[in-house]
Amino acid sequence: xxxxxxxxxTVLHREPSYNEKREDSLEEAPLxxxxxxxxxxxxxxxxxxxxxxxxxxxNIYLGxxxxxxxxxxxxxxxxxxxxxxxxxxxxxxxxxxxFLGGPFGPKENCTVQSxxxxxGGLGILMVSAVPAMYQLNLLSDDPSKDIGKLIALVSCTAxxxxxxxxxxxxxxxxxxxxxxxxxxxxxxxxxxxxRGKSGAAAARKKSLxxxxxxxxxFVFKVVSGYAPGILYDWHIGWTLYRxxxxxxxxxxxxxxxxxxxxxxxxxxxxxxxxxxxxxxxxTVLAWGIISxxxxxxxxxxxxxxxxxxxxxxxxxxxxSDPNSYAETPSPRYWLLWPGVLIMxxxxxxxxxxxxxxxxxxxxxxxxxxxxxxSYRLRHGNEDKTPMxxxxxxxxxxxxxxxxxxxSCAILATQFHMNVGEAILALLLGFLFSFIGIQSSxxxxxxxxxxxxxxxxxxxxxxxxxxxxxxxxxxxxxMTAGVIAAGSAAQATDMTGDLKTGYLxxxxxxxxxxxxxxxxxxSIFLTCGLFILFTKAxxxxxxxxxxxxxxxxxxxxxxxxxxxxxxxxxPKLPIPASSGYTAIGLAIFSVVCLVVKTYWxxxxxxxxxxxxxxxxxxxVVPNLYYSIAxxxxxxxxxxxxxxNPAGYDMYMFAVSAGMLAGEGLGGVLQALLAIAxxxxxxxxxxxxxxxxxxxx
Numbered sequence: 052x053x054x055x056x057x058x059x060x061t062v063l064h065r066e067p068s069y070n071e072k073r074e075d076s077l078e079e080a081p082l083x084x085x086x087x088x089x090x091x092x093x094x095x096x097x098x099x100x101x102x103x104x105x106x107x108x109x110n111i112y113l114g115x116x117x118x119x120x121x122x123x124x125x126x127x128x129x130x131x132x133x134x135x136x137x138x139x140x141x142x143x144x145x146x147x148x149x150f151l152g153g154p155f156g157p158k159e160n161c162t163v164q165s166x167x168x169x170x171g172g173l174g175i176l177m178v179s180a181v182p183a184m185y186q187l188n189l190l191s192d193d194p195s196k197d198i199g200k201l202i203a204l205v206s207c208t209a210x211x212x213x214x215x216x217x218x219x220x221x222x223x224x225x226x227x228x229x230x231x232x233x234x235x236x237x238x239x240x241x242x243x244x245x246r247g248k249s250g251a252a253a254a255r256k257k258s259l260x261x262x263x264x265x266x267x268x269f270v271f272k273v274v275s276g277y278a279p280g281i282l283y284d285w286h287i288g289w290t291l292y293r294x295x296x297x298x299x300x301x302x303x304x305x306x307x308x309x310x311x312x313x314x315x316x317x318x319x320x321x322x323x324x325x326x327x328x329x330x331x332x333x334t335v336l337a338w339g340i341i342s343x344x345x346x347x348x349x350x351x352x353x354x355x356x357x358x359x360x361x362x363x364x365x366x367x368x369x370x371s372d373p374n375s376y377a378e379t380p381s382p383r384y385w386l387l388w389p390g391v392l393i394m395x396x397x398x399x400x401x402x403x404x405x406x407x408x409x410x411x412x413x414x415x416x417x418x419x420x421x422x423x424x425s426y427r428l429r430h431g432n433e434d435k436t437p438m439x440x441x442x443x444x445x446x447x448x449x450x451x452x453x454x455x456x457x458s459c460a461i462l463a464t465q466f467h468m469n470v471g472e473a474i475l476a477l478l479l480g481f482l483f484s485f486i487g488i489q490s491s492x493x494x495x496x497x498x499x500x501x502x503x504x505x506x507x508x509x510x511x512x513x514x515x516x517x518x519x520x521x522x523x524x525x526x527x528x529m530t531a532g533v534i535a536a537g538s539a540a541q542a543t544d545m546t547g548d549l550k551t552g553y554l555x556x557x558x559x560x561x562x563x564x565x566x567x568x569x570x571x572x573s574i575f576l577t578c579g580l581f582i583l584f585t586k587a588x589x590x591x592x593x594x595x596x597x598x599x600x601x602x603x604x605x606x607x608x609x610x611x612x613x614x615x616x617x618x619x620x621p622k623l624p625i626p627a628s629s630g631y632t633a634i635g636l637a638i639f640s641v642v643c644l645v646v647k648t649y650w651x652x653x654x655x656x657x658x659x660x661x662x663x664x665x666x667x668x669x670v671v672p673n674l675y676y677s678i679a680x681x682x683x684x685x686x687x688x689x690x691x692x693x694n695p696a697g698y699d700m701y702m703f704a705v706s707a708g709m710l711a712g713e714g715l716g717g718v719l720q721a722l723l724a725i726a727x728x729x730x731x732x733x734x735x736x737x738x739x740x741x742x743x744x745x746x
Contacts, residue, residue: 096565098134099163100572102127103170107573109714110171111580112721113314114178115591117676118607118667121318122544124237124551126261126707127167132160132244133258136251160241161557162565165548169569170576172544173209173537177581179500179607180533185585185592186612189526194582194592200465201578207458207534208480209570212541213563214454215481217447219488219542220549220559229492234547238554240703257704264708265715268313272716275311276723276730279745280738284675285309289740292360303740304353304363305338310675317709319683320702327677327684329661333668334677337390341632342382350628351382362740366672368594368609377624383672388625389633390669391504391610396637397662398501400644402486405493440558447563458534466530467523472513476531479506480538487543492550497543500607501663503536504614511618524619532611541570580718587721606670640665 106123114120132155139155181201184190190197223229244254275283287309288302302308319327342365345351353363365382376384455477462473483506487499510531514524545566552562585591590601591608617623623630640662647659668677683706691698723729739745 094138095131095135095159095162096166096568098131099127099166099565100170100569102130102163103167103172103569104572104576105711105715106167106171107174107576108580108718109314109711110174111177111577111584112714112717113710114174114607115182115584115603115605116717117315117604117671117673118178118610119315119318120175120178121321121710122233122547123167123171124164124233124548125240125703126711127164127171128160128237128241129244129254129257129261129704129707131163131167132241132254133262135159135163136254157241157245157555158557158561160245161238161552161555162561164237164241164551165562165565166569168544168548169213169566170572171569172541173205173570173573173577174580175500175540176205176208176533176537177577178605180529180536180611181581182585182592182605182608183612183615184526184529184533186594186608187525187529187615189522189529192593194585198578198582201581202574203461203465204530204533205537205574205578207454207461208537208541209574210450210454211458211477211480211534212484212538213545213566213570214447214451215538216484216542216545216549217442217563219484219546220553223488223492223546224550224553227492229489229550231492231547231550234550235554238551241551241555253700256700260701261704261708264313264705265712268709268712269716269719271313272713273719273723276720277734278737279730279734280736283311284739284745285311286739286745290738297361300361301343304361305342305365306672306674307338308675310673310679312676312679312713313709314713315676315679316683316686317706319680319685320687320706322680322684324684324688325657325659326661326664327680329664330668331677331681332660333665334671334674336665337386337669338382338674341386345382345385350380350626351385352379353381357740360740366604374620374622374624377626380626380629385626385629386669387609387613388629389636390666391613392633392637393640393666393669394501394610394663395504397640397644397666399505400641401663402490404644404648405490436553436556436559440560442559442563462530462534466526468527468530472510472527472531473534475509476506476534477538479503479509479531479535480542483535483539484542484546487539488546491543491547497540499539499543500536503532503539504611506535507532507611507614507618511615514619521619525615528615528619529611532615583718583721583725587724604671604673606667606672610670 103123106121106126110120135155181204185194190200194201244250244257246253271282280286285308286303288299288304288307291299292303322330342351346353346365351365353365354367356362356364367381368376368384368387455474458477459470459473462468462476463470468476480503483499483503487497491497507528510528511524514527519527548566549559549562551557552559584603588602591603591605594601617625625633643659643662647656651659671677687698687702690702720729724731736745
């Protein structure tokens, strides 16, 4: 994960295991000289791209469900080891056509996870800002007609982010020595997998656990689509209503049912108790307390969706006509604004508090440049990577120049941005990457997608200052947001990846090539999968206000669109009661953070809610995900207490298998829907108000 669940999910993060605290010993561990010749297999890049594609496909599915995306580092490291180790044994020396086979060591394993991270990382754009552009009618009705535009837009973020991060490597990794918990854990995992017979045995156990959980969940997800009310969704309120307990229909109407989603059970395992239970607590507050109160007091309204049964949706939301919703909002629209403001304020406050000690330490970095080279080398402040293995300056400078020119040309011709606006969007991406890298380096939380919404505020001011009409203003706003958020997210991921290589003393040059290859794969993969999902479920980009809720809640999409509407509208389309509540809760969340940071001992921090997770619960209309995550984190907690050795051996492998298995199962379900052979055509609605209400 980067572990950041969300990068819009950027908001939740797991509690680091003891393995992540061994960076110093890992960095100082002697490296066998014979491993130096192990880094030249091109097949490592290919395998990494394939594994990254699996994670990328899962991220599109999971991201459209709840905004959560996950990094591919550890998935690529473990599965890459299993594949290439077997291949190296089958073709031990020269290999097939001099290309496959041969010895396989930690550095090659690092190449695999580098390619996987890059190939699986750009799905964040297709589960947030890009679908929001369609919901605001800024692009055509059919994404397949915009394939050229989508590829061009994603290419701008992919290549600019990869190139400009290279000069940051020395500052953040060599000088500041940021921890990067998940990349450090990946390096430790790779090292342990290659540790003789004991490492091979552990690797086999981890690989099999990941494979078994992946296959089991994949099959379960596909099969459950044909009987969702029995295997996947338990609509308790609907069932009780049919049995005569008529008041229980409210559970159904507000979305309180149970979904057996292995992916979010696994997400809870990775996120830990604090983040998962904060998410669940926010769900109870938003949808169990505030939402019914709004309905009772006439501050929000539901819409009947059935003439036969008292089924009402409280999840409808019109982004095409938000002014009408300011007068008669649904609970989802009303809750959207407090959720967005909580996440924005809390993220900015967290970044500022995190950066205060960093700014202080920067004075030491400045002074450090005046200290003799021999002293810096003895005290670990000099890059120990041989010059021949470093990325040549000409590579990234020429690449940065060309990607900048390409981006300006694409944005000018395809999205009507002038050169100044295009360069400003790129510069904001560069600046936001500092925030993302610092936060990820210290806490494993990547707040880029939330923080990058600041670009929408900046370009909202530009559009109003230049007198742009609503439609061009929103196009400028969203396009700039995609560039700033996407390039910053890409740079943050790549920096963490370079940290893994630094700890393993892998060649940055090889990692850079793997990252470029993975980025190319990611561009076409994410665009193709987005078209696939929107074709299977058009409600992603064209939600039906009066029908049942869309299978894909896409909360990040709603957040991006809402900010674009707010900063470009002549009058804020926000209900007064929602606006006041948003301001009050946002201030309270920042006060909680300040109190926790400066006046509460660190051992008690876990008892303070993660307000990013609380804010996310206000935005996510699918209540069952927080239930699944709370159960998963609780299970994980007791597993760690009862069996620490088994936990450290299998926890990540099992949870990663669950995430990837359900995500890839969702991809197959989308293909089956397009073919007309999915559960809608041949399944049973037993246990559901209708097939459209399940799955």
